Amino acid sequence: MKCAVLDDYQQVAETMADWQPVSERVEVKVFHNHFESEDELVQAVQDCEIIAIMRERTPFRRQLLERLPQLKLLVTTGMRNASVDMDAASEQGITVCGTRGGGEGTTELTWALILGLARKLVQENASLRAGGPWQSTVGADLYGKRLGLLGLGNIGGKVARIGQAFGMEVTAWSPNLTEERAASAGVKRASSKEEVLETGDFVSIHLVLGERTRGLIGAEELKRMKPTAYLINTSRGPIVDREALLEALRSGTLAGAGLDVYEQEPLPSDDPFRTLPNVLATPHIGYVTEASYRQFYTGIVEDIQAYLDGSPIRILNAKQ
Template structure:
């Protein structure tokens, strides 16, 4: 039996090997793990030239048609989660490449949303840095959650979880999206905002939980940011392109809003000279929303299951 070759991409933390039993593939698949991020198509094509199987982490490494064209040996492409907008599914099908997903949980990104929101509201990073560096003892004035309004753009699985926590904090929770109905909002225990504009104008905290698409790309631009209260905070753990990045930098520098937190960026890793790195009152994280042990175990164990199913001739969790 010919041994197939598999590459696991973007294993930043070097944990993929230990979080799943890759030994189940021994003798059938030779697996290697890459902890460095490759953005150049020439480098990627060279690295993956001998691979029949590739495992990708979320949307870290896109697989457009131009890259798939250069990987004639590729037969199975596995993505963590059950959706990946950075894979050209039509091109994959045209090349005879099966695309599969893995289990994924909505709890971790909802939890991280609150890490950002609380970090902003109580100046956690500023106060911690001051304490460690011997600076002033108390320099910020926290924003209250209890009694304030939490506005959610999107009320899917993650948005609904965030809403429940907001209610537990005693917040008035409202939501808006283009397809959200009063019935769906009521079922989640939140108020349906009359419009996106009304949500932005009346909320003390705004959190983004929408899927990126033609209707949501650039949904929050300069006009929308100006509608927000100067004391309000914006948090985005969804997709960076939903919020105009240039407008966000300007809003922070000119004080249109009190602060912003983001776990997502249009270019990742974020370039060293990106203006958000030095924007005032900005709390940024390196796309950690889904990065938890349990979620990663689901990803990599799911990848092993996908490979075994493919080898048996009955692939599971296929996309496209």
């Protein structure tokens, strides 16, 4: 039986887990490059009964799944993957399994972006390295400022606690946020997303991408933000309207943005998010930490072993 492990960009898949439990029963092929075309991908994995994918790096939509008749087990890292067509997988008899969580990386990266934006670290570091002016910018304070959160789930709640430690006032909103949940986190529950946007000095997004949240932040919403405010998105790119955000950043409607996620990934080499001076951008590395990767790849091996033993674990369905 053949297994393809896709998108191992850092070339660590084989060292982050012990593959011995399945190595005698499965021939594992690890791919380090991202396939730019569906035809190239199909050519590479069409003989594989098992495919393991890392988050949403390679979407598995109906059209692709239909071109892989040998596929029997699809393993995704995490317990949710919006880029997999679960209905199509079910119709083809493909078992889809997930793995345990992803550590604290996204929470930590959120604060790296906030701090980097507030203290203009990229500009100051570049100036220092180039022998430029000594101290060329004036940083923004966190203490006493308002942190607005769109989403107060697992990650949002952790981001809130760190904001409180910095002495920030924290407000939050999500479609299902209750007064009880906000109070338990020591956070003020905003009456609407508009309140979060209008009052936040730093607004950070921690919502799951779905029909209700796709395009949630558009041109009208961005216009409500203070011109001195910063928007941080470590959740999913399509939650924010791309063109509206670009316009807000170019026009100065918004002071800046910290971005780790995009509508298209990898980001094209000529994409303006790579070069706008008021954008601090990272290549979707919120979950890319040693702890996360060890959990993910160990989970992949466990899922494959359980499937081979006839008792699949952590099976996903269309509602996840």
